[in-house]
């Protein structure tokens with residue numbers, strides 16, 4: 001049985017069997033994705049929650065070829081919508097005048113579809129992978145009411161500054177199934193951060209889907225010498241609205257428990273942004289909050305076609321840490337802010353992808369559709 005799994009499902013088997021990207025032309029939505037049922041014994045798309053014997057029961061679908069599309073409605077989230085879905089919490093003011101943002105996050109088990117026909121038994125924050133993009137302003141008090149409705153102990157461990165008892169690790173902020181914990185700390189430093197479960201075994205808890213982006217916008221009043229730059233990052237300001245902001249969480253899925261990923265992507269669904277290019281208004285600059293949470297592989301990367309960008313490692317500075325690059329790499333939990341513009345380009349489709357070619361072929365590639373639209 002193990003040999004069957006390795007032969008048919010390991011690494012390339014899942015996506016190369018289930019989804020074939022046809023044609024090199026990248027105009028419009030020309031990057032057609034064709035999903036094809038796994039030609040393995042039984043002909044079934046592999047289901048992560050199923051043992052090999054179970055997978056073999058879906059023989060009726062053997063040989064089926066269809067245009068692939070995951071069921072976003074059933075998943076309960078759409079990778080395109082996640083790009084701009086900021087969760088800013090419920091805002092109130094503490095007696096001392098500090099702004100308080102209260103967020104509610106619930107962990108729950110949920111099967112999701114990570115590529116056409118490829119199911120994955122995920123653990124989620126608020127029913128989605130990645131979890132909600134929590135966004136705040138530097139200096140805010142952050143309060144996260146975390147409820148665990150999942151089947152295992154979980155935490156929310158924030159990459160930020162907080163006390164030991166708010167660290168979200170076993171013994172300090174872990175919620176048992178049915179339990180809850182309230183994390184509270186001040187939002188520092190500004191930047192592009194993340195949170196993830198830190199229960200053990202760590203790599204399983206992360207890889208099952210318990211992670212999300214955590215963005216702290218700079219407070220312009222704290223950076224008078226760079227106030228204009230800070231305002232451009234601060235959600236809701238006129239300067240910020242000049243930008244097209246996107247959050248991309250680079251992730252992957254080991255759908256057959258072999259310790260390797262079979263599916264790669266941004267915001268979970270393989271090849272989603274090839275089939276649904278991200279529309280970019282040519283006149284407006286683009287800012288990407290990029291987070292790498294990929295498990296099992298040591299390095300991930302982001303490469304932009306036909307253009308160069310500035311990069312802010314961890315997003316914790318208002319001046320770039322790298323200028324005029326077209327590729328950056330991130331280890332797990334590394335993140336940063338990418339800024340670029342297609343202002344002087346022709347309109348058309350421009351690729352972005354991991355420059356680990358295998359990751360790209362297994363789902364981590366997409367397109368920006370640069371248009372004249374001003375919206």
Ligand SMILES: [Cu+2]
Nearest residue numbers: 154197199205
């Ligand atoms: Cu966990």
